[in-house]
Amino acid sequence: MRKSGQNTSTLSVEIKYSDFQSVSRQTSLNTPTSTTQIIYETSCKLFDELWNGSPIRLLGIRSAKLTSHDEPVQLSLFEHVKAPLLVESPVNIECRVTQTLQLGTHDMFLAEVLAVHADEQYMDDKGRFHLDWADPNLKSLALSTY
Numbered sequence: 001m002r003k004s005g006q007n008t009s010t011l012s013v014e015i016k017y018s019d020f021q022s023v024s025r026q027t028s029l030n031t032p033t034s035t036t037q038i039i040y041e042t043s044c045k046l047f048d049e050l051w052n053g054s055p056i057r058l059l060g061i062r063s064a065k066l067t068s069h070d071e072p073v074q075l076s077l078f079e080h081v082k083a084p085l086l087v088e089s090p091v092n093i094e095c096r097v098t099q100t101l102q103l104g105t106h107d108m109f110l111a112e113v114l115a116v117h118a119d120e121q122y123m124d125d126k127g128r129f130h131l132d133w134a135d136p137n138l139k140s141l142a143l144s145t146y
Contacts, residue, residue, distance in 0.1 A: 007032035
């Protein structure tokens with residue numbers, strides 16, 4: 001799904017028991033996604049609602065209502081979502097926007113840091129994070145250097 005640049009809006013789980021009886025459930029997601037964590041957690045929730053404890057012959061997970069990654073998405077103001085972490089990033093910082101400053105040509109977002117997730121291979125024995133160990137590609141718009 002990610003390779004083809006698609007997001008899913010609907011997930012379904014089907015269980016076929018050893019006696020060939022089948023049951024299934026589906027749910028619509030609030031926003032289209034291709035995020036592993038959201039698909040996994042939603043699928044597990046549907047599975048837990050379905051499974052009666054009997055031996056399983058087949059377990060299927062299906063995505064539907066696929067849309068392009070490029071398609072605009074209406075975000076919910078009322079839903080709290082667990083932010084996906086970027087595996088390729090040595091550090092992920094989860095923030096909540098507290099203020100938006102309109103600066104004419106762009107907006108600046110001020111935020112409260114909720115959590116910091118750092119890859120342990122970039123931590124020293126005293127628990128300090130070393131960004132230079134990650135050999136990052138940095139771009140500074142202020143200095144116009146790359």
